[in-house]
């Protein structure tokens with residue numbers, strides 16, 4: 425993962441918190457990162473409004489500017505599930521044989537088990553700009569594209 429992709433991947437965690445807050449979309453179906461471009465795909469049942477999108481972008485950038493630490497820690501899977509419930513999971517399953525989870529947490533914002541490396545602080549992400557979203561009715565998925573702004 426390049427230094428740029430480290431930022432883009434970390435931005436996905438910040439974006440996810442905003443998406444959950446604004447849309448209540450809890451489940452991530454997939455994540456794609458390439459250079460400074462990222463895509464977060466969540467389960468959702470409709471096209472988001474322009475207001476919702478601008479709020480998601482604004483809240484993400486506010487959380488970035490706030491300069492919040494991304495906490496990374498390892499936890500026994502059973503303990504993590506007991507503590508955080510299914511909030512740590514996405515729709516792509518963690519194999520059953522994995523018993524120790526790496527968790528990344530932005531306090532009061534988002535939490536996930538994730539094996540990828542992250543920046544230490546949201547401020548390092550810079551700024552994001554949301555692109556035009558794609559709602560796939562047949563799959564019940566909303567794709568949110570974004571770019572890091574230099």
Ligand SMILES: [Zn+2]
Pocket residue numbers: 433434437528538539540541542
């Ligand atoms: Zn991650």
